[in-house]
Amino acid sequence: LKIPFTEEPCGDLVGYHSFVQNDIRFIVIDSYDVAIMQRCPNTSSKRKRAEGILSGNNHNFAADESKLNSPEGLTGVEKRFVAFNGAVDHIQLTWLRQTLQEAKEMGQRAIILSHQPIHPKSSSPVCLIWNYEEVLNILRDYRSTVIASFCGHAHKGGYHRDMKSGIHFRVIEAVLESPDPIKTFGIVDVHSDRLELRGDGACKSASYDFSHLNTF
Numbered sequence: 001l002k003i004p005f006t007e008e009p010c011g012d013l014v015g016y017h018s019f020v021q022n023d024i025r026f027i028v029i030d031s032y033d034v035a036i037m038q039r040c041p042n043t044s045s046k047r048k049r050a051e052g053i054l055s056g057n058n059h060n061f062a063a064d065e066s067k068l069n070s071p072e073g074l075t076g077v078e079k080r081f082v083a084f085n086g087a088v089d090h091i092q093l094t095w096l097r098q099t100l101q102e103a104k105e106m107g108q109r110a111i112i113l114s115h116q117p118i119h120p121k122s123s124s125p126v127c128l129i130w131n132y133e134e135v136l137n138i139l140r141d142y143r144s145t146v147i148a149s150f151c152g153h154a155h156k157g158g159y160h161r162d163m164k165s166g167i168h169f170r171v172i173e174a175v176l177e178s179p180d181p182i183k184t185f186g187i188v189d190v191h192s193d194r195l196e197l198r199g200d201g202a203c204k205s206a207s208y209d210f211s212h213l214n215t216f
Contacts, residue, residue: 003028008091010045016092018099024111024147024190025103029096031116031129035086036068050086053130057081077120080128085116087130093138100142109213111195112139112149119149119169123158140165148195148208150188157204166212170197178202 005013015030039047060067068083143165157173178184184201199205
């Protein structure tokens with residue numbers, strides 16, 4: 001995918017970055033910044049922090065690390081504290097705010113891309129970023145700049161328009177569970193006043209307007 005990974009002071013690699021195309025700032029968030037997956041169990045400080053988050057919020061993990069992906073006994077958004085999720089660390093959060101501020105000052109519109117969902121009402125809570133509230137609050141602060149957030153991870157997909165900001169949060173349906181995976185995909189056309197998602201197969205088509213950019 002040619003992701004330009006950044007080596008942070010702790011020594012771990014993180015894959016957040018942004019690029020501009022036709023005055024649209026595409027911002028890619030690495031939601032597995034602090035995580036169990038792909039982090040060395042012996043040397044990664046981010047993995048150790050992830051283990052601490054899981055043991056402190058999921059009694060299944062605390063009692064038996066073999067149950068690292070079990071949300072049994074958890075309710076609501078607490079279900080997100082499983083090992084197939086992750087968090088966005090403070091360095092990346094600072095970068096996200098700075099990048100959105102830069103986009104705002106340059107008159108750019110922004111589209112957020114991540115693997116995990118950011119909004120708790122956009123899909124199953126078991127798939128949320130651990131610290132989704134911190135990420136969501138930053139996006140809300142730049143509601144006049146951020147058009148939409150696109151992600152995956154929750155295989156059935158989903159959608160929610162945030163009432164506080166007007167930002168669209170779309171979870172794209174997964175190829176993995178599609179009856180015809182070869183034909184499941186989507187193309188997003190960017191217009192001056194809306195995004196048009198042309199879905200095929202299990203991917204649902206939709207239109208997302210920019211009306212909130214002028215309201216907030």
